[in-house]
Amino acid sequence: xxxxxxxxxxxxxxxxxxxxxxxxxxxxxxxxxxxxxxxxxxxxxxxxxxxxxxxxxxxxxxxxxxxxxxxxxxxxxxxxxxxxxxxxxxxxxxxxxxxxxxxxxxxxxxxxxxxxxxxxxxxxxxxxxxxxxxxxxxxxxxxxxxxxxxxxxxxxxxxxxxxxxxxxxxxxxxxxxxxxxxxxxxxxxxxxxxxxxxxxxxxxxxxxxxxxxxxxxxxxxxxxxxxxxxxxxxxxxxxxxxxxxxxxxxxxxxxxxxxxxxxxxxxxxxxxxxxxxxxxxxxxxxxxxxxxxxxxxxxxxxxxxxxxxxxxxxxxxxxxxxxxxxxxxxxxxxxxxxxxxxxxxxxxxxxxxxxxxxxxxxxxxxxxxxxxxxxxxxxxxxxxxxxxxxxxxxxxxxxxxxxxxxxxxxxxxxxxxxxxxxxxxxxxxxxxxxxxxxxxxxxxxxxxxxxxxxxxxxxxxxxxxxxxxxxxxxxxxxxxxxxxxxxxxxxxxxxxxxxxxxxxxxxxxxxxxxxxxxxxxxxxxxxxxxxxxxxxxxxxxxxxxxxxxxxxxxxxxxxxxxxxxxxxxxxxxxxxxxxxxxxxxxxxxxxxxxxxxxxxxxxxxxxxxxxxxxxxxxxxxxxxxx
Numbered sequence: 001x002x003x004x005x006x007x008x009x010x011x012x013x014x015x016x017x018x019x020x021x022x023x024x025x026x027x028x029x030x031x032x033x034x035x036x037x038x039x040x041x042x043x044x045x046x047x048x049x050x051x052x053x054x055x056x057x058x059x060x061x062x063x064x065x066x067x068x069x070x071x072x073x074x075x076x077x078x079x080x081x082x083x084x085x086x087x088x089x090x091x092x093x094x095x096x097x098x099x100x101x102x103x104x105x106x107x108x109x110x111x112x113x114x115x116x117x118x119x120x121x122x123x124x125x126x127x128x129x130x131x132x133x134x135x136x137x138x139x140x141x142x143x144x145x146x147x148x149x150x151x152x153x154x155x156x157x158x159x160x161x162x163x164x165x166x167x168x169x170x171x172x173x174x175x176x177x178x179x180x181x182x183x184x185x186x187x188x189x190x191x192x193x194x195x196x197x198x199x200x201x202x203x204x205x206x207x208x209x210x211x212x213x214x215x216x217x218x219x220x221x222x223x224x225x226x227x228x229x230x231x232x233x234x235x236x237x238x239x240x241x242x243x244x245x246x247x248x249x250x251x252x253x254x255x256x257x258x259x260x261x262x263x264x265x266x267x268x269x270x271x272x273x274x275x276x277x278x279x280x281x282x283x284x285x286x287x288x289x290x291x292x293x294x295x296x297x298x299x300x301x302x303x304x305x306x307x308x309x310x311x312x313x314x315x316x317x318x319x320x321x322x323x324x325x326x327x328x329x330x331x332x333x334x335x336x337x338x339x340x341x342x343x344x345x346x347x348x349x350x351x352x353x354x355x356x357x358x359x360x361x362x363x364x365x366x367x368x369x370x371x372x373x374x375x376x377x378x379x380x381x382x383x384x385x386x387x388x389x390x391x392x393x394x395x396x397x398x399x400x401x402x403x404x405x406x407x408x409x410x411x412x413x414x415x416x417x418x419x420x421x422x423x424x425x426x427x428x429x430x431x432x433x434x435x436x437x438x439x440x441x442x443x444x445x446x447x448x449x450x451x452x453x454x455x456x457x458x459x460x461x462x463x464x465x466x467x468x469x470x471x472x473x474x475x476x477x478x479x480x481x482x483x484x485x486x487x488x489x490x491x492x493x494x495x496x497x498x499x500x501x502x503x504x505x506x507x508x509x510x511x512x513x514x515x516x517x518x519x520x521x522x523x524x525x526x527x528x529x530x531x532x533x534x535x536x537x538x539x540x541x542x543x544x545x546x547x548x549x550x551x552x553x554x555x556x557x558x559x560x561x562x563x564x565x566x567x568x569x570x571x572x573x574x575x576x577x578x579x580x581x582x583x584x585x586x587x588x589x590x591x592x593x594x595x596x597x598x599x600x601x602x603x604x605x606x607x608x609x610x611x612x613x614x615x616x617x618x619x620x621x622x623x624x625x626x
Contacts, residue, residue, distance in 0.1 A: 040200025124382030381426025424529030460526030
């Protein structure tokens with residue numbers, strides 16, 4: 001990379017040379033983070049036997065999934081061997097679901113009136129609502145389609161013998177995947193070596209389902225979040241108060257020591273309150289004392305304010321002469337009267353503004369349905385942000401690699417793309433709002449483990465550049481490097497070879513090629529997710545929350561879903577035809593042309609993964625699951 005940045009750039013074609021070297025740098029960082037993850041990848045030994053007497057609530061989250069699908073999961077949940085209570089959390093508030101839950105003998109929870117006209121926060125809000133309506137020491141969270149095995153609690157509760165463990169995540173494995181896995185649903189590399197590697201660094205994270213959480217840890221997280229929100233509101237109000245007082249001080253008469261002294265006294269009280277908040281003094285006592293102090297100063301300033309008002313009225317009379325002020329003069333002075341009414345120059349007006357700011361602090365969080373929100377609500381996916389906050393508070397996590405639940409994967413390309421988009425959007429929201437590299441409560445390794453997952457979703461931009469580079473060279477003869485092809489590939493090929501060797505070694509026999517194909521072929525999804533997440537975080541544009549359909553969507557192959565990839569494939573084919581012609585005619589550098597033709601072939605093989613995905617007709621029960 002040193003050679004690429006300092007000795008090989010073609011500055012005459014900087015518009016492709018710089019993006020390409022940036023993409024290569026991105027890839028080097030990406031594979032380095034992957035290598036760091038794999039450094040501690042190893043399966044855990046079996047946990048201790050689950051102790052008797054623990055209380056567990058099993059939550060099955062649902063919104064609009066078919067009732068029979070939810071009931072199948074609830075029936076399996078009820079059959080879990082370890083004593084527990086099963087609850088269906090119905091965000092759709094469906095009477096038929098309530099009746100089915102009653103007939104099955106499991107609990108049923110839906111939102112109450114407190115949630116009307118307030119943010120729902122999708123699945124996170126559903127879980128937070130249920131969390132405050134139940135009291136189990138531990139929670140098993142299942143998506144509506146994740147059917148648990150009877151031993152799921154027996155094989156995982158033992159980990160909580162370590163009082164510092166807050167989360168136990170198990171894999172998500174799907175029973176409706178055909179051989180070949182055309183949609184890339186079975187994430188064997190992620191739910192194997194990658195999560196095991198993160199677990200080795202105490203950074204295995206919550207994946208939304210098939211996970212057990214300690215209620216104590218979640219409630220601690222909710223209380224900490226509540227305090228942080230109130231503290232943020234207090235500090236915001238105090239900063240606003242300082243600005244109001246500074247403006248009033250600038251506008252006050254320079255020769256009125258009483259007014260200036262009162263403003264300075266209030267400003268000092270505000271600064272004292274800010275320091276007390278920073279020193280973790282109780283917020284209620286800090287704000288109460290500040291309000292009382294401002295009231296005392298205000299009472300002492302009433303006479304001064306009346307005096308100022310009388311002086312201003314005297315000035316108006318002088319403008320009208322010795323006789324009574326004429327009405328037309330008063331009408332002409334409308335702007336002056338409005339200024340007097342606003343009393344911007346009055347110290348009492350400034351004090352009242354400060355008090356209004358302090359009274360606006362809402363300790364009950366009236367904008368929310370409930371003050372405590374233990375599971376994170378900052379993104380369209382609640383899982384990663386929640387576990388990151390738990391790690392930041394010092395809690396530990398565990399990844400248990402054994403199969404303990406069987407789910408349903410998307411059965412068509414459109415559904416799969418929606419699911420991947422939501423995952424990527426949620427991850428990038430967390431990255432932009434709570435960058436793990438800035439979380440001081442985590443170790444450096446933990447920060448890098450979270451960052452590596454978020455970093456991987458930026459691959460869409462690098463993939464686009466990798467597709468463009470050979471097209472530019474073969475069609476226009478523009479080489480982004482200022483060197484021979486031999487010199488370039490002498491340095492690049494060892495990196496690529498070691499990269500693939502790392503995947504083979506880390507995968508331990510798990511097929512990884514399909515995952516690598518999709519990481520490049522879905523570049524439009526990753527780019528859209530990054531851009532839309534940034535628009536949401538910085539410009540408040542809504543993302544919405546799309547529940548992944550659990551049944552195949554009707555209709556034939558929809559090639560429009562992959563229009564960008566089809567356009568890239570067509571451009572690659574055209575470039576290949578032009579490059580082959582140049583090679584036959586002996587135009588240009590033959591080695592560079594041949595190598596870029598090989599690059600084009602590689603790109604087309606990568607994109608070819610989408611052809612069976614578009615044509616996929618869904619799982620047929622007679623087929624054996626992959």
